Amino acid sequence: MRLLPGHLDLAAQRALRDRIHALLAEAPLYRPTMPGGDKTMSVRMSNCGPLGWLTDRAGYRYADRHPETGRPWPAIPDALIALRDTVTGLPYRPEACLINRYDAGSRLGLHVDQDEGDFSAPVVSVSLGDQALFRVGGATRKHPTRSLRLSSGDVVVLEGESRLWFHGVDRIYPGTSTLLEGGGRLNLTLRRVTTAPSG
Ligand code: MD6
Ligand code: FE
Secondary structure, three states: EEEEEEOOHHHHHHHHHHHHHHHHHHHHEEEEEEEOOOOOOOEEEEEEEEEEEEOOEEEEEEEEEOOOOOOOOOOOOHHHHHHHHHHOOOOOOOOOOEEEEEEOOOOOOEOOOOOOOOOOOOOOEEEEOOEEEEEEEEOOOOOOEEEEEEEEOEEEOOOOOHHHOEEEEEEOOOOOOOOOOOOEEEEEEEEOOOOOOOO
């Protein structure tokens, strides 16, 4: 795993925040349901890109449309495509960008990003707004974990062996950033979903 602290400066964070807000007007945040349908998540979600990650009572999957509006997801902002190119050195485009929105009490359970068809492609995430306590373990749920605080502008790359490590967000720290109006946190996760083109 790679952590790139402060990869985005304040100007870049503000520009990205504004792009994401414009995009969320088109593809509004919704509250996802866990498979089975009994529980909702405390994190609200949306996506951009040709594909978006979804969870509802039917399970986890990628879909080309917003579950509530029925419209295709908006395009991934150029700045995010460029960031991923810079950070990974890989030319092929990410197909999905999951947008996670955390409020003061939101958390995200320990999970592996494993609904993609190609685990050779790294997953890149960007954090904006309040700090989060990010926990990362290993290949099994039992593996010891370590925790780190992610701040606005930090980038995390899960690649190689770490691509399939368990990770989650235990809590956010309200009041640690003024980037987002009303506080909270955004995390943007860029993924390749289908097999990455070689060469
Ligand atoms: C979050 N991040 O930071 C949740 N997944 O809110 C993730 O689940 C994640 O940061 C894959 C790669 C990087 C990540
Ligand atoms: Fe993840």
